[in-house]
Amino acid sequence: MTGNAIDYSTLFNKDLPAPAAQFEGHPKYNFIGGHSDPDSVPMEGFIEAATNVFSGDPKYMSMYSLDGPQGILPLRQFVVDKLRAHRGIEITTDEVLITSGSGQGIQIINDVLLEEGDTVIVEEFSFSGALNFLRKRNVNFIGVKIDDAGIRMDHLEEILEELRGKGIRAKYIYTIPTLQNPNGSVMSMERRHRMLELSAEYGVPIFEDECYADLVFEDKYEPAIKALDDTNRVLHIGSFSKNLGPAMRLGYMVAPWEIMSRFISAKADAGSGVMDQLIVGDYFTNHYDEHIQNLRAALRRKRDALGSALRESFGPNVEFEMPRGGMYLWMKFPNGVDVRDLVAPALKEGIAFNPGPDWSADPEAAANYIRLCFALPSEGDIWEGVEKMAEVFRSEGALP
């Protein structure tokens, strides 16, 4: 029956994204995405945890959700304990929903709150995935200015006031307050409190994404905004991709039951991976502090290497702040540079970085920014990669 092939181009949904290209392997000097440090992955600890887990109840494996649709209890209990000890948040396991990565948490909040044409407020520079989700939903998003202490509250108030004048109530304010993605800032305490006041005054929830919050390189630092909220104004999400590794696709959402019950019914995926949940739950219950100290130390060394390499190779032509933690450095080129023109020439030399426009509510406003993830490459590759990157940028005329 050859010859009767179906012409799928006549069947595809009209709004499809471009088809994927064949995968050609990863670049040698890989500064993109949110990959983690391979040498900090606790492989021995995972063997121990897996051995514990698979010596336990096989019903965890044979059933969709032995502990109910919110996820496995030992992992939810770990989230409760960690948030209490490290983020100042007091909740019970009923207020935790385990998700398949924090990206799913963002999608669920959007599913529950957003309709086409709604308005939300985002940080002017923000997580590309979150911005893309909003674009796909045809939602209006307004970028609020940020600096090295997080959202500028005067600008937030201005936006909220202007929206009120138009009779518009934003559905949420999306913030990554603790190690902002991409700019690495940590929101000051004063602004955290002010943000809660503005949330109350305008009736707009705060959507707090703390997926990097465990990676501040200090023992004591700012608590979550959720920790300062005595009512229900904050919807809080987090991730295991950054404090452990993305291979497990695990994150969590925290909300009071009135909203949690909506999150659960919106999560139509038959549950998140239980095998991962059990292994991560067992490992972190026994080794969280030890692991986080190791990981922070490794990331600190890599951050320092990147900062030094950039100063050496790029000199005074670029501006950046050294982040207090995390895995990203956000770097500004002189006005007039368009980093999108540099992506292909860099990739030809095996160097990959994230162009600023992908991380910006208004892409043009970040035409001269790039984001560098320093977690994956070795310190040697960071030094080599930055040197080669500077060469490419120079030969492309982006640097003197």
Add this chain to the structure above:
Amino acid sequence: MTGNAIDYSTLFNKDLPAPAAQFEGHPKYNFIGGHSDPDSVPMEGFIEAATNVFSGDPKYMSMYSLDGPQGILPLRQFVVDKLRAHRGIEITTDEVLITSGSGQGIQIINDVLLEEGDTVIVEEFSFSGALNFLRKRNVNFIGVKIDDAGIRMDHLEEILEELRGKGIRAKYIYTIPTLQNPNGSVMSMERRHRMLELSAEYGVPIFEDECYADLVFEDKYEPAIKALDDTNRVLHIGSFSKNLGPAMRLGYMVAPWEIMSRFISAKADAGSGVMDQLIVGDYFTNHYDEHIQNLRAALRRKRDALGSALRESFGPNVEFEMPRGGMYLWMKFPNGVDVRDLVAPALKEGIAFNPGPDWSADPEAAANYIRLCFALPSEGDIWEGVEKMAEVFRSEGALP
């Protein structure tokens, strides 16, 4: 600031499903869902596999997708080998996309092919999840009659002809040909060939869901429809939830690159769980045949127990076929019985079953059917549960 709580009811999307109820634990006699047999979970084998995996490359854990967006290569290679050896399908790893359960595969096919108002053809009785996804998308679905040899091709032709008369081209025909869910049938060879002819004649793809196909209790049986297709008419999906356990949330899609490249770009979840993929890939590469023989034997014993228990407790008042494999039995009550009235009284006695209407394109057409999953309960609980179920049904007037 107590008192300034946000009233979320004024912010929710208007089309939300009902909020979830608090989880109250699982019923003692649990015949619902697609849970698997706990005693067949290879816990020792998982320890061995996890030890192998975590003795390997830590980059698998620290990166989103070391082997690219289609999933980990060892698992894709296993899918290729299994489909060649057991389902007659010849493909390469480029034609396989690992998904988070086969439910995600259904959603991706829907994302790529469907727009609101489109028409698809489904089996009159079908997977509740697939039907619900279509309802949410406001897609028209037409139920085609099935019997103990699968879809009735005369009825399929009639539907396709009628649609053609109205100028409508259905986007796909969704079928579970090998151990149909819920009726347990295996489509005959003659009908498989005929279905491909009809697909070619009307230009409508076949969406073949083989998530139960490994569980036929025989060594040799009908190949996949995809195996008989020499062009591109079949989009094929499968699952690891049924042949291993749902805790891993892993499935796969098979399609030629022209369509695969669309599936990949539509899969916006940053990848499926790599830890699971590696453990399942390692375990199945070494132990697939041995595991499947064990699992089939266990399911066969439970099917036989359920069949005997039903004959003993329900007598001639119900009709059912003994399925050739799998985990479900589809049972018909006399006309006039509405099984929806029996759900609550049964649950009060700790007995849970799936009411037919949830598994039916036209809910009313299955008002007197129930689906029983025999994989999870022990043989003792199957006997006890069926006896108690018959008592409840009798006291509710559904049986004489």
